[in-house]
Amino acid sequence: MRDRFESLYGEEMRTSAVLAYQAMYIIADAVERAGSADTAAIRDALAETNYADHILPYSGPITFDDTGETEVASPVVMVVMQVQDGQIVQVWPTDLAETEPIFPCVSWGE
Known part of the structure; x- marks a missing residue:
């Protein structure tokens, strides 16, 4: 997937692209399992999602709770940019970092 992205867009696939791809994949999977474009059927399919074969680092299966929020299977799923x-x-996290953070942050005017 990374190679295809880089050949299409001419730049490295960053975390934001990975997250967007994964979100669309989960939605497409739910639509396929729903078997229709009916929003209630798609919602129900999303509620039943238990997707472990994904590309996100540090994360267990993608599931949703009763309120529709994702249930985080691992304490470290965020990336700081x-x-x-x-x-x-x-x-x-440092093993996925492109560079060192600047801290304290510079002011908006700089």
């Missing part, structure tokens, strides 16, 4: 030199870069 920061704007540096006009570019959004990933700064945490």
Whole structure:
């Protein structure tokens, strides 16, 4: 997937692209399982989602609770990004970081 993305867009696949891809994949999977475009059927299919074969680091199966919120199977599923030199870069967790974070952050005027 990463190679296809890079050949299509000419740039590295960053976390935001991975998260967007994964979200669309979960929705497409729910629509397919619902068997129709009926919103109630799609909602019900999403509620039954238990998807473990995904591309997100540090995360267990993707599931949803009774309120429709995702249930986090692992305590570390977030990625911290920061704007540096006009570019959004990933700064945490360290094993996925593109660069070191700038801390304390510079003011908005800089």
